[in-house]
Amino acid sequence: MATPTVNDWKVPTRTTGLVLFCCWLAILAEGYDVGVLGAVLPALAEYKEWSLSPLQLGGLGSYALIGMLIGALFIGTLSDLVGRKKMLIASMLIFSLTQAGAAWAPTPELFGLFRLVGGLGMGGVIPVAAALTIEYSAPNKRSFNYGLMYSGYSLGIVAAALAALFVLPTGGWRAVIFIGAVPVLLVPVLWKFLPESLEFLESKGRKAEAKALAAKLQITDYIPVVPVASLEPGSSPDPWWKTITTMFSPTYLRSTVFFWISLFCGLLLVYGLNTWLPSIMKKAGYDLGSSLTFLLVFSLASAIGGLILGRAADRYGKKLILVVFYILGGLGIMLLIFPNTMVVNLLFVAFAGIGSISTSLVLTGYIADYYPANVRGTATGWALSFARLGAISGPLIGGWIAGSNLPFEANFVIFAGIAMLAAGAVVMIPKPKSAPSIPALRGDPNEENSALEAR
Incomplete structure (x- = not known):
């Protein structure tokens, strides 16, 4: 056929x-x-x-x-x-x-x-x-x-x-x-x-x-x-366990480790800031209405930023865009320490939203494109599952800071440091290894691979 x-x-x-x-x-x-x-x-x-x-x-x-x-x-x-x-x-x-x-x-x-x-x-x-x-x-x-x-x-x-x-x-x-x-x-x-x-x-x-x-x-x-098994005469699918062990093989072990670290940090930022940002800003002296405005800008900027960063990643490369915007997000979080005007702080919060939610979206796509087609779903799913531990940690870290009677500035220092760690982990991801892939189920192999590269 x-x-x-x-x-x-x-x-x-x-x-x-x-x-x-x-x-x-x-x-x-x-x-x-x-x-x-x-x-x-x-x-x-x-x-x-x-x-x-x-x-x-x-x-x-x-x-x-x-x-x-x-x-x-x-x-x-x-x-x-x-x-x-x-x-x-x-x-x-x-x-x-x-x-x-x-x-x-x-x-x-x-x-x-x-x-x-x-x-x-x-x-x-x-x-x-x-x-x-x-x-x-x-x-x-x-x-x-x-x-x-x-x-x-x-x-x-x-x-x-x-x-x-x-x-x-x-x-x-x-x-x-x-x-x-x-x-x-x-x-x-x-x-x-x-x-x-x-x-x-x-x-x-x-x-x-x-x-x-x-x-x-x-x-x-x-x-x-x-069906994958019938693409080549006499071929048979790999055993189920190989889709897991491939991620930890010498070829992909380093990539897997740093993908997991970067996505862990990304989701920690997303859920930590999303949960505690209104409370942090209220502690910094803003009233409840203003503190909720920060959450509003944080989320709205990330919605727009996800589309912009996706386009930029297609043009300039996912790795470069991720590193740049994780750093910018971390700087935006850190600069909230200072007593800026409301407009300036909202701008910094926007960078924080783009540097956490938008970057995590692009990073998830990067993972899906990086691994061979026959382990792509498994690699992405396992990375997201591990990153959920970061998502769980985010609200707990914010609660620990609040319960430790540390100054509210500690929130910004710690979350900014996590953003920088995410950027460093992305830097350590090696270039993709060239590996044979199965023919596309819905398209010509060359066309499908070109489309994936464009992603």
């Missing part, structure tokens, strides 16, 4: 846009649930019924992240077994309904439990949405489409900050969190309009369903995906 070319595989723009929009909605809802705790943390700190210490507040920020670590592993795997569409919708149901539970929770222990269970859905929605986005995007647009879809994450955090600004003074922190349950109303919409993965249907031998779905989506000249 001839290998299909990119021109043979025609996904209408409308279909790609529909998948992107559905996944964007799911990521937007997840971003709200991730960002809402940081938005209401100052109010929780003053909630006398619970009387939480700074370290306990940091612990509440980590419960969801623990769930996300587990959810990314198990729900991502289940999407390969029962379908991506079903697991994306199941993930949304989990984290939306548990937001309602967290808003109701009469004790901090129940609040943490609902956040932990909700984290399973939040962690699961990311790999599933990423897979659907990539599978329905043309090879030479996958990186940009991924960045566009994932902009919903930052905008969700923006929505959480806005909700806190307008709802918190009158409705309290419970009302702000309960808004995170509203996306459950989107589930019927996603069920109706989001298509299942064609690759999933074919991998389960449901080729007739895949062909019928392709016709429904107006994908002309549909060519079924060629």
